[in-house]
Amino acid sequence: MSRATAPPPPPLIPGTKPAPGYEILAHLARTGWLDLYDAWSEERDCRCVVKVVRPDRRHEERLRDRLLREGRWLRAFTHPHLVRAYDTFEFPEPLVVLETLTGETLSHLIHRLRHRPAAEDVALLGVHLCSAMHYLHGQGLLHLDLKPSNVVVDCGHAKVLDLSVARPPGIAPAGVGTFCYLAPEQARGGPLTAAADAWGIGVTLYEVATGDLPYDCGETVDEEGAETGAEAGNGTGDDTSGPDDWYPQLEEPVLPIGSRRRLPRDLATAIDGCLRPDPAARPTIWELTAAFDAALPWQRRHVPQA
Known part of the structure; x- marks a missing residue:
């Protein structure tokens, strides 16, 4: 007869001082x-x-x-x-x-909004995500856990959360990240490059634009971590894997975003490009920035090539 697992200790109560100040x-x-x-x-x-x-x-x-x-x-x-x-x-x-961040996580917005965001809003979000990833990559890190619950948006301004599974480019074990959002090379394990974060940008924008992932994840859902998604750091950051190491990213074809929603051609092409199975075939962060920026006619600017 197995022993019951003791419940974890309760959280700290209000008034507790966990650190000076x-x-x-x-x-x-x-x-x-x-x-x-x-x-x-x-x-x-x-x-x-x-x-x-x-x-x-x-x-x-x-x-x-x-x-x-x-x-x-x-x-x-x-x-x-x-x-x-x-x-x-x-x-x-x-x-x-x-x-503490004001605003909402993209997870909350996806489930709360009655209508999908405008194409220009999707493109602007893409510019912000590319900007954050460009900076992180310049610091020698890959994020590896881009997903709607790790992005907070307030008045059109996005902030990326949770570097708990971030690491330098190179060999990584299988399953580092969040099950439904892993790039295929993250699911398999092996060498990881900036292309893994391009996948994260693409799958996040796909879900924001359509309300669904580009493949069927079954009953697995992304953990929000908190009902108030306005607080920073609410992603799980767990190294998660699917049941019996099954990953839809490795077995199911990615449905083109045009099959779910009509978007400007260049914007749809950029998002679909992020979700190519071969990392080498995905656009670079600079190429994505240029594509998303071009979809914003009211603030179109020259994007210098790195």
């Missing part, structure tokens, strides 16, 4: 390995988000290291389309303090 206001969400809190910063006199490893998983050194690594990156990076980190603490427990 920060006070818990409310528990936002619990993911597979993280707790997320609405908190108050005494130094900044404002709300923030505190991200900590769940109490029942703090003994896992790899998770502690992953959280601290993400916090150090986000403190060092400065970009208008990336969430900012204010502080990183190693003691008494690993903890990262992030800015």
Whole structure:
């Protein structure tokens, strides 16, 4: 007879001070390995988000290291389309303090809106995602977990969240990222390049534009992490894999976006190009930026080639 698994310890209660200068206001969400809190910063006199490893998983050194690594990156990076980190603490427990973002995650918008966003809004989102990925790639990192719940939009301005599975280009194990959003080479494992993030941009824009993924993921859904998607850092960032290592990206043809919705030809071609099975056949981030920018006639600009 197997022993029942003890439930994880409850979240921190309001009023708790997890680190000097920060006070818990409310528990936002619990993911597979993280707790997320609405908190108050005494130094900044404002709300923030505190991200900590769940109490029942703090003994896992790899998770502690992953959280601290993400916090150090986000403190060092400065970009208008990336969430900012204010502080990183190693003691008494690993903890990262992030800015609180207004707006909604794309996941919330996809399910809330009665009508699909205009083509110009899809293109503008593409420009913002490309800008963030261009910066990250210049810092020597791949994001590897672009998905609607990892993007917050406020008044047309997008910010990318969650660097918990980010890594430099190179060999990676199979399944790093989120099941439904993995590029085929992420699902298989092996060498990863900037083309994996081009896939992430394409699959995110496809879902925003049509309300659906370009293939059937069965009952697997993307975890939102919190009902309020306005708070930074609410993606799960888990290394997830499908049942029995089955991935629709490896077996099902990707339906052209034109089969789901009519879009300007160049915009549809760019999104479809991101979802080519062969990484070498996908457009570069620069080529995507130029394509998305060209779909914005009111602010069309020259995009310098890198």
